Amino acid sequence: MNARRGFTLIELMVGLVLVTAVGAVTYALLVQNQRVARSQSEHAGLQDNVRTGTVVVANELREIGYDSIPETAGLAAGASVSPDLLVMERGRLVYKAMRGIGFTCAVPASGQVRLQRTTLLGLRPPEVGDSITAYVEGNPDTGADDAWVHGVVTARGGGICEDGSPAVTLTMTFVGSAAAAAPARMVVGGPVRFFEVMELRYYQSSGKSWLGSRSVSAGGVIEPMLGPLADSTASQRGLTFVYLDRNGVATTIPNEVREIAWTIKGVTDGPVRASGTALAVDSLTLSTSVALRNTLR
Amino acid sequence: MSRSRRADERGMALALAIFALVVVGALVAGAFLAGHLEQRTGRSSLYAEQAADAAEAGAAELLASWDAPTLNVLAPGSVAAFPATPLAGRASYRSTVTRLNEQLFLVQSHGTRVDASGGTLARRTVGLVARLASLGEGPEAALTTGRPVEIAGSEVTISGNDSASVAGSDCAPGRSRPATRAVPPSSVVFAMFGDVEFERLAAHAAIVLPDTTLTSSLRPSLDDRNHCDIADGANWGEPRASSGAALESCRRYFPIVYAKGPRLTIAAGGRGQGILLVAGGLDITSDFDFSGLIVVKGGVRISGAGSRITGALMAANGPDQSRTQIAGDATVQYSSCALRSALGGAAFAEPLGQRSWVQVY
Numbered sequence: 001m002n003a004r005r006g007f008t009l010i011e012l013m014v015g016l017v018l019v020t021a022v023g024a025v026t027y028a029l030l031v032q033n034q035r036v037a038r039s040q041s042e043h044a045g046l047q048d049n050v051r052t053g054t055v056v057v058a059n060e061l062r063e064i065g066y067d068s069i070p071e072t073a074g075l076a077a078g079a080s081v082s083p084d085l086l087v088m089e090r091g092r093l094v095y096k097a098m099r100g101i102g103f104t105c106a107v108p109a110s111g112q113v114r115l116q117r118t119t120l121l122g123l124r125p126p127e128v129g130d131s132i133t134a135y136v137e138g139n140p141d142t143g144a145d146d147a148w149v150h151g152v153v154t155a156r157g158g159g160i161c162e163d164g165s166p167a168v169t170l171t172m173t174f175v176g177s178a179a180a181a182a183p184a185r186m187v188v189g190g191p192v193r194f195f196e197v198m199e200l201r202y203y204q205s206s207g208k209s210w211l212g213s214r215s216v217s218a219g220g221v222i223e224p225m226l227g228p229l230a231d232s233t234a235s236q237r238g239l240t241f242v243y244l245d246r247n248g249v250a251t252t253i254p255n256e257v258r259e260i261a262w263t264i265k266g267v268t269d270g271p272v273r274a275s276g277t278a279l280a281v282d283s284l285t286l287s288t289s290v291a292l293r294n295t296l297r
Numbered sequence: 298m299s300r301s302r303r304a305d306e307r308g309m310a311l312a313l314a315i316f317a318l319v320v321v322g323a324l325v326a327g328a329f330l331a332g333h334l335e336q337r338t339g340r341s342s343l344y345a346e347q348a349a350d351a352a353e354a355g356a357a358e359l360l361a362s363w364d365a366p367t368l369n370v371l372a373p374g375s376v377a378a379f380p381a382t383p384l385a386g387r388a389s390y391r392s393t394v395t396r397l398n399e400q401l402f403l404v405q406s407h408g409t410r411v412d413a414s415g416g417t418l419a420r421r422t423v424g425l426v427a428r429l430a431s432l433g434e435g436p437e438a439a440l441t442t443g444r445p446v447e448i449a450g451s452e453v454t455i456s457g458n459d460s461a462s463v464a465g466s467d468c469a470p471g472r473s474r475p476a477t478r479a480v481p482p483s484s485v486v487f488a489m490f491g492d493v494e495f496e497r498l499a500a501h502a503a504i505v506l507p508d509t510t511l512t513s514s515l516r517p518s519l520d521d522r523n524h525c526d527i528a529d530g531a532n533w534g535e536p537r538a539s540s541g542a543a544l545e546s547c548r549r550y551f552p553i554v555y556a557k558g559p560r561l562t563i564a565a566g567g568r569g570q571g572i573l574l575v576a577g578g579l580d581i582t583s584d585f586d587f588s589g590l591i592v593v594k595g596g597v598r599i600s601g602a603g604s605r606i607t608g609a610l611m612a613a614n615g616p617d618q619s620r621t622q623i624a625g626d627a628t629v630q631y632s633s634c635a636l637r638s639a640l641g642g643a644a645f646a647e648p649l650g651q652r653s654w655v656q657v658y
Contacts (some may be wrong), residue, residue, distance in 0.1 A: 022313065029320045036324055040331040047335055051342065059656070067651045101424075101655050103397055119395070119403070121424060121657050133652070135426075140400055142492050143428050148652055163374060189373060189398030191426050193652065293654035 035273050042268040043282065050266040050286045053211060053226030057200065057262065058290040060213075063098040065294020066255040067148040073138050075147055075178035075185070082133075082150060082176075083254035084195075084294075088243050091202035091232065093260075094216060096131065096195045099123045102168065105161030108186045114159045114167040115192060126170055126194040128156050129217055134192045136178075136185035149182040150175050153194065162188065200225070202232065202239040209238045211264065230265040230283055238265050244289070258296075261289035344410045344419035347388045352408030352423045355382065355390025359404055360427060363501070363645040366525065366549040369429070371396040387411050402427045402646050405657060424655030427646035432498070432572075433491030435590055435636035436609045438475040439629045442621050443482030443614035444596075449624035457631045468634035476631070487592065487613040490640070495592065499555040499574050501645045504530050508558025508577070515567030515585070517547035525550045533569025536588035536607070536635075551589065551642030559595075566603070570635075572643045578619050579612075581627075588632070589639030595619045599627040608635035 007015070066083035069075050087094035100122020102115030113134070115126070126132070130153045138145030151174040159169035170192075174182045196217040203212050203222055210227035214220040229238030244259040245251040265285045273279045359379065371377055373396050381391040388410045395403040404425040410418045439457045440446065448455075457474040480486055488495050517535040520526040525534075525547040533554060535547035551571040559577035568586040573579075578595035584603030590611070591597075596619025597612040605628040612621045623629070648654070 022309070026316070029317075033320055033324055033327075037327050040327045044331045044334050048338060051338055055342070055345075063654065063656045065652050065654075098656065101426075103403070121655060123658050135401075135649070135652075137400070141433070142431050143400070143650065144492055146428070146650070187398055189396075189401055191397075191401070191403075191652075293656075294652045296654075 039272040039282075042270070042272045043284075046266050046268050046282065046284050049226060050264055050284050053264060053266075054286055054288050056225065057211075058288065060097055060198070060200070061093075061095070061260055061290050062293055064095055064260075064292045067133065068255075069147040069149070069178055070145060072142075072145040073136075073147040073178075074145065075136070075149070075181050081255045082148075083257075085243070085254040085257055086197065087199075088241070088252060088254060088257070089201075090241060091237070091239050093200045093241055095198060095200075097198040098193060098195045099130065100126065101191055101193045102126065104186060104188055104190050104192060105163065105165065105167055106159075107162075107188060108183050111171055111173065111183065113170050113172060113186065113192060114161060115170065116161050117166040117168055120168065122194075125168060126153055126156060128153055130194040130196055131217065132170070132172055132192055132194045134174075134182065134186055135190040136182055137187045137190065138185065140187075147178070148193075149178045149185075151179070151182070202229065204231075211239050226264065226266070228267050228269060230267050236265060237263070238267075239263070255295075257292060259289050259291050261287065263287040341419070345421065347386060348408040348410040348419040349421040349423070350408065351384055351388040351390045351410065352406045352421045354384065355392045355406030355408060356404050356423055356425050358382075358390075359392045359394070359406065360425070360646060360648065365551065365642060365645060366527075366546070368394055368396070368402070368646070369642060369644060370549060373398050381409075387413070397426075400429050400431075402429070403655075404646075422657040424657045426649050426653050426655065428649055429644050429646050430493050431491040432493055432640040432644055433489075434633070435490075435640060436478070436486060436611055438478035439609055439631035440477045440621075440623075441486060441609070441611040442477065442479055443484070443487070443612065444620060445479065446477060447620055447622045449622065450626070452626035453623050454626075454628040454630070455623070456629070459631055459633050468637055471633045474631050482613045482615040484613075487594065487611060487615070490590075490592075495574065495594075498553060498572065499557070499576070501553055502555035502574065503527065503552040504533070504554045506530075506554065506556040506558070506561060508560055509556070510562040510564050511567075512565050513567075514565045515563070515569045517544050517550075517568075519543065519546070527552070531567075533567075533573075533587075534571055536568055536570040536586060549642065551639050553643050566601075570642075571639050577616070588635045589643075590636055597621045597623070600624045602626055604628070606630065607632045608639060 064084040068081040084096040102120045105116035106114040132151050133148045136147050136149055151172040153170050153172050155171035157169045159167040161167045196215050199214050199216050208228040209231050210224040212222040213225045214222045232238050240263045242261045243257045245256045246258045267281045267283045271279045271281050377394045379392045381389050383389045390406050390408045392406045407422045409420050412418055440455050455476045457476040459470040459473050515531050515533050518526045518529045518532045526532050534550040535544045553572045556575045561575050562580040563585050564582050566583040566585045570588040573591045575593040579593045579597045581599045581604050583601040586605050588607045590608050593612045594615050596614050602625050607630045610629050
């Protein structure tokens with residue numbers, strides 16, 4: 001019968017205290033584990049976000065350049081420089097984003113240019129609404145009078161090259177002072193670049209800050225490309241573009257820009273708490289730059 | 298009975314220890330995962346940069362060492378592919394050149410970064426649109442000098458009759474030019490050749506000579522694969538058709554030779570073609586048969602027997618007011634065909650002055 005006796009009150013209380021203590025420790029461990037896991041996940045996301053955004057922005061900007069029609073081209077007296085950088089602000093950049101290049105495979109006629117399909121290079125084929133810049137030849141015995149002239153694609157279709165290979169036929173309207181003379185100066189094998197005007201800018205939406213992009217050519221709306229970013233206040237900026245000339249000095253003249261540097265301050269999507277610190281939004285700042293490859297002369 | 302009861306008195310120590318280990322393990326694994334992800338992201342960026350750098354290096358190297366004998370004769374629309382070239386750090390590049398028309402080329406360079414087992418870690422491709430530099434048509438006389446020429450002997454021939462044809466070329470000779478032409482030593486005709494300055498032409502020289510006397514005869518040579526041996530500094534191409542089919546590949550080789558010292562002496566004669574640039578003075582003391590363009594910043598002395606220059610000779614007589622003296626039975630024969638072959642064959646490509654770089658995805 002002695003073996004059947006129950007717990008005493010003391011035993012029960014000691015047991016309850018022990019179970020409570022173990023439970024409390026376990027709960028604390030679980031909560032801490034959850035915080036750390038969330039913090040790690042947020043940090044990984046933040047790092048991935050900032051780095052990926054940096055690579056994407058660099059790819060967008062690397063091919064930027066400018067062109068000018070030399071006086072020797074005889075196309076237009078005093079033709080102005082055509083830079084790809086259209087708006088240069090600290091938190092906003094509007095530029096001609098190169099989307100590809102093709103090579104003419106037939107003599108241009110009636111405002112139409114045929115590009116060999118197999119030699120199209122770039123992000124995508126040309127589209128209606130794209131701006132183009134086409135290489136025109138002057139005297140073939142010298143490169144000093146060669147130039148790039150500008151136009152807009154108004155229609156696109158198929159076609160055949162002079163050698164029988166498939167072509168993309170672009171109907172285009174040339175613009176600027178060289179428009180009248182340009183078609184006659186285009187040569188078979190000459191490059192034609194096509195691009196769209198894009199905008200990159202810092203903006204706020206749903207209470208958060210972002211680096212957004214939009215196609216100005218297509219009349220698109222701003223969409224987040226990278227973020228969330230830190231808010232821009234007196235003491236910090238979520239995004240800063242700096243435009244540098246050949247000497248590494250900041251400039252505001254588009255065709256003098258040789259390098260674009262930018263600093264991104266990304267933040268975690270929500271507040272996180274590292275061990276022993278208060279709950280707060282964490283941040284990561286990354287600075288990088290890209291040399292504009294088509295500004296070299 | 299008491300033995301059985303003791304066995305039932307199991308505690309929670311093991312379960313708690315395992316639980317604690319699991320919790321700690323999860324924390325460590327989480328930290329490790331985050332660190333590992335960060336490391337992989339960093340490495341991927343590094344590999345991508347290495348591949349991109351390799352691609353850039355390939356494009357730059359291809360243009361710097363432009364394979365004129367192969368590429369300058371490429372038909373429009375044709376593609377020349379070059380083998381992969383390894384770089385340090387398990388990166389490599391492979392280039393292709395597409396001729397777009399008579400003047401333009403598309404250079405594509407594919408950079409790759411591989412791991413220890415050869416697996417590809419990253420690939421990048423860049424393109425360059427390049428234009429064949431125009432070197433013009435050459436001077437308007439057989440002999441152009443900055444000071445009066447001294448001719449010794451009655452067997453010297455300086456002729457502006459454009460009658461010479463070129464081996465392996467269907468070029469038709471054109472109108473005759475003056476035998477000699479005097480211009481100021483500082484004239485641009487000694488400094489600019491088409492779109493290219495003397496210094497830029499010299500920078501693209503396949504053969505660079507110091508202040509030297511060439512005591513070995515210049516002659517075409519073949520490498521182990523029976524290709525024209527462009528690594529041989531005594532091989533200045535083959536100007537003669539009579540040498541047979543074996544040296545055919547050297548007939549397409551028109552090197553730019555740059556003598557950068559104060560004096561170049563060709564003492565053992567021989568033969569060659571292309572463009573010879575001399576920063577100082579030039580002495581030719583024995584039979585030297587050359588087809589193409591010779592440009593000398595200083596003076597020229599030709600003596601001995603059998604020397605023949607087909608194309609054009611230019612002597613600025615500049616730096617030291619040195620004279621140009623031609624003696625023996627030397628011949629300077631104007632030839633538009635020889636000039637066209639040499640200037641076209643030696644031409645190199647350069648990126649377009651504007652918008653040459655192409656991002657290839």
